[in-house]
Amino acid sequence: QKEVEQNSGPLSVPEGAIASLNCTYSDRGSQSFFWYRQYSGKSPELIMSIYSNGDKEDGRFTAQLNKASQYVSLLIRDSQPSDSATYLCAVNMISFSGSARQLTFGSGTQLTVLP
Amino acid sequence: DGGITQSPKYLFRKEGQNVTLSCEQNLNHDAMYWYRQDPGQGLRLIYYSQIVNDFQKGDIAEGYSVSREKKESFPLTVTSAQKNPTAFYLCASSIGGTSGASYNEQLFGQGTRLTVL
Numbered sequence: 001q002k003e004v005e006q007n008s009g010p011l012s013v014p015e016g017a018i019a020s021l022n023c024t025y026s027d028r029g030s031q032s033f034f035w036y037r038q039y040s041g042k043s044p045e046l047i048m049s050i051y052s053n054g055d056k057e058d059g060r061f062t063a064q065l066n067k068a069s070q071y072v073s074l075l076i077r078d079s080q081p082s083d084s085a086t087y088l089c090a091v092n093m094i095s096f097s098g099s100a101r102q103l104t105f106g107s108g109t110q111l112t113v114l115p
Numbered sequence: 116d117g118g119i120t121q122s123p124k125y126l127f128r129k130e131g132q133n134v135t136l137s138c139e140q141n142l143n144h145d146a147m148y149w150y151r152q153d154p155g156q157g158l159r160l161i162y163y164s165q166i167v168n169d170f171q172k173g174d175i176a177e178g179y180s181v182s183r184e185k186k187e188s189f190p191l192t193v194t195s196a197q198k199n200p201t202a203f204y205l206c207a208s209s210i211g212g213t214s215g216a217s218y219n220e221q222l223f224g225q226g227t228r229l230t231v232l
Binding site for chain 1: 148150155156157158159160163173205220221222223224225226
């Protein structure tokens, strides 16, 4: 079974600090990686996508990908209380039936930013 | 504004009933997906469709059915055969399909929360 693993948390950081969220995946052939933010009771919102090794920055968010280590992370700089949410890592992987690639989600990391 | 609309937001079902969840998108996306989310868990794929009049089972298709008669619409029916249907159901769409090295970004509707009474 192909898997995406995240630390479930909860992760608490003070306002203004850097929050670091980590994700590992089992399918070495994966090519596309996504981070979604999900507020309580709401649907996931895409915040970052990354396809190549290295860093990708978008505002206060930086995604980091290391395919050799099968590891993807999300850094949130200058964390704000409004960043408090569950962050889902998603990776395109061979499907359960083995017939196609599909997006596989981790169980999410709950982040709380303390004022 | 372009987006994905799911309805209803909340749905209550009696045991033994079939219910249908609506999903409509005006993004001109080819691919559409249905996921289920249980408390404290990630999303699990129920069905997906890459093109009109074609759809594929995901990891947990048992007890569910779908249709894709129009590009814009991908309704999900939760049948009485689904033993534990209480969950948060999410519809998503993407520009392309599920195959190929570059996977297209999926955008989500606001979800339907189904409760079995």
